[in-house]
Amino acid sequence: MAAEKASRLLSLNGLFPVYKPPGATSAQTLNDLKSRLLKEAGLKEFTKRRKQTLKMGHGGTLDSAASGLLVVGIGDGTKMLGVMLTGSKKYTTTGQLGKATDTLDASGTVTEEKPYDHITREAVEMALGRFTGSILQVPPLFSALKKNGKRLSCLVREGVEVEAKPARPVVVYKLSLTHFQPPLFTLDVECGGGFYVRSLIRDIGEALSSCASVKDLIRTKQGPFTLDDDTLRAERWDIEHIARVLQTSAPPQEPVCKRLKTAEDGAAAVQS
Structure with missing residues (x-):
């Protein structure tokens, strides 16, 4: 089960909206989300030659005192975040x-x-x-x-x-x-x-x-995202909800064989 969830997580690609609460920085919000996903998948975060277990980023800092929409990129979706910095x-x-x-x-x-x-x-x-x-x-x-x-x-x-x-x-x-x-x-x-x-x-x-x-x-x-029912609040920060939102936002489809192998190895290490 752990390997299956890890494979599912590391196969996700695209952009999706989350809600940032007031008082938290954008980086803290992203780190909290990433930690939850890795824990759910039974993976540990590590960096080796600048390669992360799970690639994630956000498309533009929102003031810590502010709240609302934060666009998150996952997998190959992180390459698309630059558009969020210049968009409406x-x-x-x-x-x-x-x-x-x-x-x-x-x-x-x-x-x-x-x-x-x-x-x-x-x-x-x-x-x-x-x-x-x-x-x-x-x-x-x-x-x-x-x-x-x-x-x-x-x-x-x-x-x-x-x-x-x-x-x-x-x-x-x-x-x-x-x-x-x-x-x-x-x-x-x-x-x-x-x-x-x-x-x-x-x-x-x-x-x-x-x-x-x-x-x-x-x-x-x-950009194309609005603060609506599809915006993921903290109680819906899990692999299944993110996968559903990505399906509606047309995530990029690219080979993820290497990342799937990393997921299986990581899950096996957690189980052992």
Whole structure:
């Protein structure tokens, strides 16, 4: 049975959506998922000459404080993850006016507070026009971007003085205000790769002669995947559910003889 499950797991190829809960990093979510699958298949993780027991990766980091859709690649599907980094994404976010933080969201330390009583729904809607289309955006200091091979967020937490990355071109396809009850406002955002919703909320606050930070952030779409019933939550992180989802997303079909042999050997080692 163990060898059969191992063979089934290592024959899986393609992309599938999982739900990342708030508070966990994208890497932690992926590692948790991978550990569960290896345990179910009776396999141990090992790396030899950079070859892993099970190849898995995700298609773009989601903030640890955020929740929602994380696209995962398994087997040969990991080769397709680059498309997820540049494709269209959708988010629903709630911003808080009058409060700025060092991380640009609720997980950080408050760095500034400003009045927001003068801000109306009409003013917010007018400001959104400045952030639609091709725009320039300064990424957050707390981000996965790197300097000298190390993440900016890690450098900042270590007390290293880091300069903000220069503004870079990004694309916002759609931006709409869905709820306004000061100090909170909710937006639906559709954007391209490399876009930071936290920077958007910061910039909107500044455009309104105040400040703002993200209170809540949910990714609802990435590439062809949406946050729906097919998105696998933790209780469905098993080989059978992933196989079912991959069948509907047309995974690549390539020979996996070597990986099947690894599965059988690994399962036999666990049993012995």
